[in-house]
Amino acid sequence: MTNMTRWPATNIGIVKIRKAVITAAGRNQNRLPLQTLVDRDGIQKSALQIIIEEAASTGVEEICLVICPGDQAVYAAAAGSWAKRLFFYEQLAPLGYGHALHCAHDFVADEPFLHLVSDHLYLSRESRRCAQQLVEVAAAEASSVSAVQSTREGQLPYYGAIGGKGIPNRPHLYLIERVLEKPTPTEAEQQLIVPGLRAGHYLCFFGMHVLTPAIMDILSDKVNEAGTRMPTQLSSALVKLAERERCLAFEVSGRRYNIGVKFGLLNAQLALALDGNDREEVLAQLVELLAQRQ
DSSP, rough: OOOOOOSSSSSOOOOOOEEEEEEEETTTTTTGGOOOOEESOOEEEEHHHHHHHHHHHHTTTEEEEEEEOOOOOHHHHHHHGGGEEEEEEEEOSOOHHHHHTTTHHHHHSOOOOEEEETEEEEESSSOOOHHHHHHHHHHHTTTTEEEEEEGGGGGGGGGEEEEEEEOOTTTTEEEEEEEESOOOOHHHHHOOOOOTSTTEEEEEEEEEEOOTTTHHHHHHHHHHHHHHHSSOOHHHHHHHHHHHHHHHEEEEEEEEETTTSSTHHHHHHHHHHHHTTTTTHHHHHHHHHHHHHH
């Protein structure tokens, strides 16, 4: 267990988030963002376009995609009209999630930034998109903030998770005290209990963060230490960041849909359809399908 409460009294201020980084270099998942879905507006789009729109909803001015070598042309095509706004950086070797994010070091420079993964889609429960909610909290708190979602323990093998305590008078906002990457249920029960959550549920990462530029310095150190011998993970860098700075977790009003797991793309499509303009038609088709199975 790592206790992470040694941060100084002040952080780098987060006033305006101008940049977003989307990591899409996972060697076994780099084709997922190219899949086509029907969005809530009834329009066919690539998963990549939907993710870019999520980032753009926050008002960011520049968006970077970290991709596998040779993927730029197919990603630019999948981005459609967004392609002209994108910057591309390649992860030349499969050295981990943290290493992939570090590939955008020059793009980020010395600015705070929004980070999203490319194998998650999001549905908000309110008028503001999930990324908008997160960016607003980060600006108000002048801190790095990781979006989290209450997740049952059976899903722990797919996510990093945090332990911490609630911020007084700030519902759904937590001070991060511990971070574990894909913990076992036993590890989570011993180290990641958060008061107020249902039994067997933990605060797992949502697939989006607002991070101060200090994360890139930490990743630089870890990448240099690891070299080409072992992967660099983001979770261990977040541990270091929370030792240096006040880092928060925010339980977003929305749901994430991991399209990289079994039936993930199907679940995401159903969620989009049932939240969209064609909900009644989709429900009618589902009822008909279920009736046929009987």
